[in-house]
Amino acid sequence: MSESPLADWHERAGVRVDPRRVLGGDLDAGKVLFPERLIPYLAHPLVAGLDPGTREQLVARHAYQYFAFTAHFETRVVNRATELIANGRTDVVLGGDVREDAYKIYCDEAYHALYSFDVVRQLEAATGVAALPYTFEPVITELDAVAAECLPQAGSLPYLLQVVVFETLITSLLAELPNDPDLVGLVRTTVRDHARDEGRHHAYFARFFRELWTGCDLRTRREMATALPRLITQSLRPNQDAVAATLRAAGLAEPQVRDVLADVYAPDRVRQTAREQSVQSVRLFRAAGVLDLPGADEAFAQEGLI
Numbered sequence: 001m002s003e004s005p006l007a008d009w010h011e012r013a014g015v016r017v018d019p020r021r022v023l024g025g026d027l028d029a030g031k032v033l034f035p036e037r038l039i040p041y042l043a044h045p046l047v048a049g050l051d052p053g054t055r056e057q058l059v060a061r062h063a064y065q066y067f068a069f070t071a072h073f074e075t076r077v078v079n080r081a082t083e084l085i086a087n088g089r090t091d092v093v094l095g096g097d098v099r100e101d102a103y104k105i106y107c108d109e110a111y112h113a114l115y116s117f118d119v120v121r122q123l124e125a126a127t128g129v130a131a132l133p134y135t136f137e138p139v140i141t142e143l144d145a146v147a148a149e150c151l152p153q154a155g156s157l158p159y160l161l162q163v164v165v166f167e168t169l170i171t172s173l174l175a176e177l178p179n180d181p182d183l184v185g186l187v188r189t190t191v192r193d194h195a196r197d198e199g200r201h202h203a204y205f206a207r208f209f210r211e212l213w214t215g216c217d218l219r220t221r222r223e224m225a226t227a228l229p230r231l232i233t234q235s236l237r238p239n240q241d242a243v244a245a246t247l248r249a250a251g252l253a254e255p256q257v258r259d260v261l262a263d264v265y266a267p268d269r270v271r272q273t274a275r276e277q278s279v280q281s282v283r284l285f286r287a288a289g290v291l292d293l294p295g296a297d298e299a300f301a302q303e304g305l306i
């Protein structure tokens with residue numbers, strides 16, 4: 001077996017070596033908190049004509065939501081499963097190395113959550129735009145519902161698949177934001193720090209999945225093949241409740257909010273985005289043999305992923 005992707009964690013992990021990132025004077029220099037092109041509702045006719053101050057508020061809150069999603073997902077979904085691995089509480093028996101690496105990831109994700117919260121607070125203080133309360137409940141409720149429906153035997157497997165899916169999805173934001181010169185350095189650098197850690201997590205969970213898959217019986221594999229595509233689309237689904245809250249705060253009336261959401265997050269567009277964002281994950285599952293099972297093709301196709 002080749003060396004663990006977390007073998008040099010003590011020398012390279014962000015939580016071990018990176019300094020705290022601080023905002024500095026970038027806002028005065030005209031840098032933005034989030035690229036407008038990546039905020040789909042900004043171009044909607046009901047939003048495009050809002051005054052510049054209100055649009056800036058929307059951009060700020062979109063950035064806040066990106067980081068709030070990260071903080072919630074890391075602590076409530078990723079680390080919920082990582083704890084099971086670290087403490088040896090999974091149904092499958094895991095070796096000491098796999099468990100020790102899970103403790104490292106647990107620390108990484110807790111730190112990612114901490115600096116995500118820190119970034120939002122720094123941006124709030126500098127812009128004067130307050131963050132709205134972030135609603136994560138719909139995200140985790142849906143994820144758990146999919147897992148419960150597809151994997152009725154429960155145990156640790158639903159949580160393990162949730163973490164494998166999320167950690168092997170390399171969303172384009174992690175690659176795109178650090179290289180955007182118009183973005184405030186705090187956001188750029190924070191996302192770059194995060195992406196470096198996530199590269200190691202991706203490798204760990206890709207390997208973890210192959211071993212998990214190999215160790216499962218055929219019936220469990222069939223259930224996994226149905227669960228995986230649904231967990232992928234669920235993990236990539238935009239949090240529309242959170243967007244609705246920022247649109248309301250920008251002064252849109254309820255029917256307008258509904259119109260914007262219906263247009264911007266039309267099912268076809270959401271499916272298209274999920275397909276684009278999951279190419280690498282689908283490749284990984286295909287390489288592991290998931291799509292060779294009868295019915296697996298159809299399950300992935302039904303979610304629009306292949």
Ligand SMILES: [Fe+2]
Binds near residue numbers: 109
């Ligand atoms: Fe993370």
Ligand SMILES: [Fe+2]
Binds near residue numbers: 078109167198201
């Ligand atoms: Fe991670």
